[in-house]
Amino acid sequence: MTHFSNTELSTFASRAKGAMFFSIFGAAWLVLWNQRALHGNYLVLLLIAVIGHRIFSLALSRYRQFKIYAEDEANTPEQRRVTRLFHLVNVAQWITIFVGSNVLINLGLSDWVIPMAILVVGLHFLPLARLFRIRAHFYLGLTISVFAITYPFILSGPTDPYGCFGVGVMLWSYALLRLVTSQKRMEMNTVANDCN
Numbered sequence: 001m002t003h004f005s006n007t008e009l010s011t012f013a014s015r016a017k018g019a020m021f022f023s024i025f026g027a028a029w030l031v032l033w034n035q036r037a038l039h040g041n042y043l044v045l046l047l048i049a050v051i052g053h054r055i056f057s058l059a060l061s062r063y064r065q066f067k068i069y070a071e072d073e074a075n076t077p078e079q080r081r082v083t084r085l086f087h088l089v090n091v092a093q094w095i096t097i098f099v100g101s102n103v104l105i106n107l108g109l110s111d112w113v114i115p116m117a118i119l120v121v122g123l124h125f126l127p128l129a130r131l132f133r134i135r136a137h138f139y140l141g142l143t144i145s146v147f148a149i150t151y152p153f154i155l156s157g158p159t160d161p162y163g164c165f166g167v168g169v170m171l172w173s174y175a176l177l178r179l180v181t182s183q184k185r186m187e188m189n190t191v192a193n194d195c196n
Contacts, residue, residue, distance in 0.1 A: 004186075006069050012062065012186070013070035014132070015178045019059035022175035025121075027052030029168030036161035055175050062179060085131050093124040111158045118167050119148035140174050 004012075030048045038044055063070075097120050101113045125141025128134075147166055152158040 009066050009069035012182050013066035015182050016059045016062035016066065017070070019175040019178045020056055020063065022171045022178070023052050023055035023059060026055075026168045026171030026175065029164045029171065033161050033164035033168060036159075036164065051172070055172060055179075058179055059175065062182065082131055086128065089124055089127050089131070093120055096120050112152075114163055115148050115152050115158045118163060119145055121167065122146075122148055136174070136177070140170065144170055 027048055030052075031045065034041060034044045034048060097117050100116045100120065104110060104112050104116060122141045122144030125137045125144065129136075129138035129141060144167055147170070148163070151160065151163045151166060155162055
């Protein structure tokens with residue numbers, strides 16, 4: 001019999017919910033890469049859809065397993081505050097991408113829209129790391145941000161479609177990492193309790 005607090009069980013649900021979003025946004029970036037690099041290759045698109053669906057399905061299954069605990073935690077004042085701040089960070093991210101895109105286009109720098117968007121996506125993880133107390137979000141945000149700044153100079157410029165590929169793979173990898181670490185934590189707890 002495993003013994004987790006409701007907070008820990010709620011954390012498993014939150015990680016799974018995050019993995020669902022990472023699977024969707026990772027797929028979106030990879031579809032953009034496919035459009036730009038491979039001119040919308042249908043086989044690659046199918047592969048993206050299958051892998052993205054599989055990651056999403058794994059995350060959804062895990063979320064359903066622990067959803068009841070997340071619902072219990074959602075009614076606390078602290079969780080309502082965290083949810084409100086999460087929405088503010090995401091609104092700020094989308095506004096920044098929209099305004100930044102328009103500014104770059106009007107300055108004749110439309111080639112830099114994708115790197116700017118990737119940078120903003122990366123930077124938005126930094127306050128979320130503190131908000132959710134998840135150190136891995138900080139490292140993901142830092143990695144994506146550094147990638148956004150460097151890939152235009154390492155690859156063939158800001159329009160290189162492999163910028164989209166890179167961020168898509170990072171988001172999918174992070175989704176899988178969140179699911180695997182939750183699974184390992186549950187297994188370790190089970191083994192520890194079986195030994196007692």
